[in-house]
Amino acid sequence: MNLGFPRLDPPTLLFSVAILAAMLGTVAFTMARGNIGSQSALRYWGKSMACGAGTFFLWTFTGYWPFIATFLIANLFAISAVPLGTIAYSKLFQVEPPKQVFQATVLFGLAGVLGTYFFDTSRGIAIFTMNASLAVQLAVMGHLVFRHRGEHTLGISVLATLVIAFLALTHSARAVTAIIGNTSAVIPTGNSITLIFYYLTFVAYISSTSIALFAINNEKNRRETVERLRRDGLTGLYTRTAFVEMEQEIENAGRIDGYALMMIDIDHFKSINDRFGHGGGDVVLAHVGRLLTNAFRLSDIVVRYGGEEFCVVLRACLETDAEKYASRLVKDANAQTVRLPDGKTARFTLSVGYASALPASSNNTLPESLQSVINRADAALYKAKEAGRNQAVSAAPLELLVAV
Numbered sequence: 001m002n003l004g005f006p007r008l009d010p011p012t013l014l015f016s017v018a019i020l021a022a023m024l025g026t027v028a029f030t031m032a033r034g035n036i037g038s039q040s041a042l043r044y045w046g047k048s049m050a051c052g053a054g055t056f057f058l059w060t061f062t063g064y065w066p067f068i069a070t071f072l073i074a075n076l077f078a079i080s081a082v083p084l085g086t087i088a089y090s091k092l093f094q095v096e097p098p099k100q101v102f103q104a105t106v107l108f109g110l111a112g113v114l115g116t117y118f119f120d121t122s123r124g125i126a127i128f129t130m131n132a133s134l135a136v137q138l139a140v141m142g143h144l145v146f147r148h149r150g151e152h153t154l155g156i157s158v159l160a161t162l163v164i165a166f167l168a169l170t171h172s173a174r175a176v177t178a179i180i181g182n183t184s185a186v187i188p189t190g191n192s193i194t195l196i197f198y199y200l201t202f203v204a205y206i207s208s209t210s211i212a213l214f215a216i217n218n219e220k221n222r223r224e225t226v227e228r229l230r231r232d233g234l235t236g237l238y239t240r241t242a243f244v245e246m247e248q249e250i251e252n253a254g255r256i257d258g259y260a261l262m263m264i265d266i267d268h269f270k271s272i273n274d275r276f277g278h279g280g281g282d283v284v285l286a287h288v289g290r291l292l293t294n295a296f297r298l299s300d301i302v303v304r305y306g307g308e309e310f311c312v313v314l315r316a317c318l319e320t321d322a323e324k325y326a327s328r329l330v331k332d333a334n335a336q337t338v339r340l341p342d343g344k345t346a347r348f349t350l351s352v353g354y355a356s357a358l359p360a361s362s363n364n365t366l367p368e369s370l371q372s373v374i375n376r377a378d379a380a381l382y383k384a385k386e387a388g389r390n391q392a393v394s395a396a397p398l399e400l401l402v403a404v
């Protein structure tokens with residue numbers, strides 16, 4: 001049995017890497033069709049892989065095809081691949097890509113190549129500008145992937161970062177050797193162990209970065225789907241089921257910072273439905289959903305609790321602030337007019353019952369359950385309705401309820 005290492009020859013490897021990059025690019029373009037949210041990111045990734053495939057494919061024909069293709073165009077593809085890939089990651093992470101860095105590196109990299117092609121300047125300059133630019137581009141990409149490594153995609157993100165960093169170091173080393181005198185032209189199809197090593201690193205690069213991008217995209221889709229299922233279709237607010245799932249988290253956070261809770265109900269909503277039809281009522285409900293979303297902080301939890309009843313948890317909110325916010329909400333609702341699709345305008349008022357849950361550090365001995373706070377706010381809402389609606393009423397404190 002021969003246990004020797006199989007012979008890997010650079011031309012076959014080059015061709016195989018080109019096919020692998022083309023395949024991964026095709027997968028990205030195909031996935032882009034079904035991923036509305038990440039369409040642009042996946043398309044950029046497809047373009048990046050296409051550039052990679054183009055570079056390696058053209059290098060395969062070094063010596064057979066014209067120099068303009070195997071040198072000039074191949075290097076143009078090579079210097080564009082990493083920026084396109086980094087833009088793909090930026091789109092996925094919803095951050096601004098460092099466009100100026102890419103413009104500068106593309107121009108710098110190509111300057112040496114154009115010099116060699118048109119003015120016959122030293123190959124060493126082209127080797128330096130291309131490799132130095134690629135090293136910078138890869139460093140930027142690696143930094144981005146590492147900075148946004150998610151909890152669920154940690155392993156593949158770290159692996160991709162390590163491979164990107166290694167490739168960046170490889171290009172830096174080549175740039176340095178070009179400065180200190182090794183300006184000999186590299187023939188991509190030449191038989192050298194260094195080339196084989198470089199191409200294998202490239203296999204690791206395109207595989208790990210593609211898998212990382214696809215995995216991050218999957219995770220993003222999963223999170224968005226879960227989030228969508230937790231939202232009410234009409235108002236976009238959390239559903240009651242989602243609210244119940246947050247119970248433990250609200251109670252735990254409340255023990256440290258306390259919170260206020262409001263139960264909010266649209267007054268005489270049945271008559272709004274009677275006057276404007278169920279569709280008109282739906283438009284008013286959606287309007288109230290937006291009003292509540294805009295009225296509170298992003299960290300607060302706004303829930304469609306029932307048909308025309310809403311619940312808001314105001315994190316770390318003092319009793320006096322809760323009173324202020326509840327009164328302001330009632331006042332704001334009074335000032336609203338809702339334009340309906342048939343041109344009519346509807347108005348509405350709100351009744352609010354609010355209660356405060358104190359943090360564990362205050363005097364109360366046993367922390368109050370979320371359900372108990374809801375019950376107190378609900379009782380206050382009932383009082384607001386009884387007192388004539390269109391007003392906010394504070395709930396009886398917990399101690400008083402216990403004493404009764």
Ligand SMILES: Nc1nc2c(ncn2[C@@H]2O[C@H](COP(=O)(O)OP(=O)(O)OP(=O)(O)O)[C@@H](O)[C@H]2O)c(=O)[nH]1
Nearest residue numbers: 265266267268269270271273278279281282307308
């Ligand atoms: N358009 C629409 N109406 C809904 C929806 N869910 C519940 N409703 C209606 O909301 C109305 C609630 O009526 P009630 O509970 O009697 O209360 P109200 O008329 O608001 O009176 P008060 O709460 O006492 O001020 C009912 O007519 C329900 O049919 C919905 O998703 N869309």
